Amino acid sequence: MILDTAKYAGPCDCGRVHELRTKLVVCEYGAMDKFDDYMAECGLSGFRTVIYDTNTYALPALRHISAGQEIVLKAEGLHSEKGMIEDMMKQLERTPDYIVVVGSGTLMDFGRYSAFKLGTPFVAVPTLVSADGFTANICSIIIDGQKQSIPMQAPDAVICDLNVVSGAPRFLTIAGVQDILAKHISIADWKIAHLVSGEYFCERVCNMAQESLDLMTRCALELAEGKEPDFEAMAYAQMLSGLTMQMLSHSRAASGAEHLIAHLVEMKPRGFENAHGIHGECVGVGTIICAREYHELAKRESVETLPFKPLDEDWVREIFGPLADGVLAENRNDVLSTFDPAEIERRWPEIREIISKIPDADELTDLFVAIGAKHSLEELGIDASLGREVLAISAAIRNRLTLCRMERLISGCGI
Numbered sequence: 001m002i003l004d005t006a007k008y009a010g011p012c013d014c015g016r017v018h019e020l021r022t023k024l025v026v027c028e029y030g031a032m033d034k035f036d037d038y039m040a041e042c043g044l045s046g047f048r049t050v051i052y053d054t055n056t057y058a059l060p061a062l063r064h065i066s067a068g069q070e071i072v073l074k075a076e077g078l079h080s081e082k083g084m085i086e087d088m089m090k091q092l093e094r095t096p097d098y099i100v101v102v103g104s105g106t107l108m109d110f111g112r113y114s115a116f117k118l119g120t121p122f123v124a125v126p127t128l129v130s131a132d133g134f135t136a137n138i139c140s141i142i143i144d145g146q147k148q149s150i151p152m153q154a155p156d157a158v159i160c161d162l163n164v165v166s167g168a169p170r171f172l173t174i175a176g177v178q179d180i181l182a183k184h185i186s187i188a189d190w191k192i193a194h195l196v197s198g199e200y201f202c203e204r205v206c207n208m209a210q211e212s213l214d215l216m217t218r219c220a221l222e223l224a225e226g227k228e229p230d231f232e233a234m235a236y237a238q239m240l241s242g243l244t245m246q247m248l249s250h251s252r253a254a255s256g257a258e259h260l261i262a263h264l265v266e267m268k269p270r271g272f273e274n275a276h277g278i279h280g281e282c283v284g285v286g287t288i289i290c291a292r293e294y295h296e297l298a299k300r301e302s303v304e305t306l307p308f309k310p311l312d313e314d315w316v317r318e319i320f321g322p323l324a325d326g327v328l329a330e331n332r333n334d335v336l337s338t339f340d341p342a343e344i345e346r347r348w349p350e351i352r353e354i355i356s357k358i359p360d361a362d363e364l365t366d367l368f369v370a371i372g373a374k375h376s377l378e379e380l381g382i383d384a385s386l387g388r389e390v391l392a393i394s395a396a397i398r399n400r401l402t403l404c405r406m407e408r409l410i411s412g413c414g415i
């Protein structure tokens with residue numbers, strides 16, 4: 001399957017012109033056999049440097065391509081950190097005409113960052129599809145000890161060989177399913193935020209996210225029935241989702257309240273000291289928790305709103321300890337203070353309508369159990385006694401308007 005990116009780029013009814021650097025996305029069995037043809041199609045030629053890690057270099061199903069230079073990074077301890085990427089760049093014998101990165105999401109950041117710094121194109125060759133960042137331009141990188149999500153460079157092409165991807169451990173594939181099913185919440189959050197605050201919204205991008213969600217839902221239901229995984233459709237859904245990030249230079253369509261659980265697992269505030277889990281697993285659990293909360297809220301026929309109050313500093317300090325200053329800084333220009341809370345009351349019938357499209361928490365739990373996916377806080381090593389406070393804590397770490405965050409403006413929410 002070849003994804004036609006040209007149809008998504010260009011002027012849009014939302015008033016913006018969407019840029020897509022990625023010209024070609026291939027999800028095929030044996031795609032690496034035709035790698036040079038695909039490069040010619042994208043106009044890429046000359047000296048190429050191919051970057052692997054020790055794991056991806058040794059993958060039995062991987063067909064290696066010729067390279068002007070190969071760099072094989074030690075997989076152990078590899079993470080997306082500025083110093084580590086700059087060390088890798090020192091190994092470059094010359095500035096390549098283009099860079100090819102063969103690996104997982106972490107290694108792609110080495111491509112996004114170095115290509116951006118060198119001003120050269122890069123090509124992504126995913127070896128697994130456990131998350132949706134391959135076609136994105138967002139670099140999730142540690143700079144001076146702080147994790148930051150910064151737009152850098154998207155790949156010019158993504159060549160996803162399903163012979164390789166289908167050999168990845170099953171739990172990684174399942175985490176990839178969960179990363180896309182999270183859109184049940186992220187799409188709802190975006191639509192609700194647009195309704196109440198007038199936040200920018202793009203129908204075209206939202207439809208791409210919805211298409212990705214619908215496709216992955218079909219794949220998940222088939223897996224639950226015991227059918228063989230449809231790797232082609234799953235990879236396509238991931239690629240489509242990543243393109244939404246590139247079109248917005250932002251993860252709005254792909255990441256809402258449910259994604260913040262994954263950030264907490266990395267940050268480890270109070271109650272999360274023993275938290276663990278890969279990205280998709282965390283956001284999968286987040287999706288269930290948010291679905292339960294949102295449906296509970298939607299039982300109310302109407303709501304009363306409260307005036308905006310900043311987050312309580314003592315609470316932030318108690319929960320986040322040494323991380324509190326960063327959380328307080330993130331909340332300094334709180335998005336909740338940017339619109340009239342009464343909009344939530346006025347728009348409540350439409351908000352309930354949006355929530356009604358989200359599957360209920362039990363349905364999602366049954367699906368996750370059936371496909372062997374993580375579905376509870378306990379499985380992530382998170383203190384279950386925190387209960388709904390998990391949502392309040394997670395909503396505090398990112399100044400993005402989600403229904404979860406809006407609960408601070410709704411009377412009787414009690415978190």
Ligand SMILES: [Zn+2]
Pocket residue numbers: 012013014015016018202203204205
């Ligand atoms: Zn648009």
Ligand SMILES: [Zn+2]
Pocket residue numbers: 131132179254255259279283
């Ligand atoms: Zn994600």
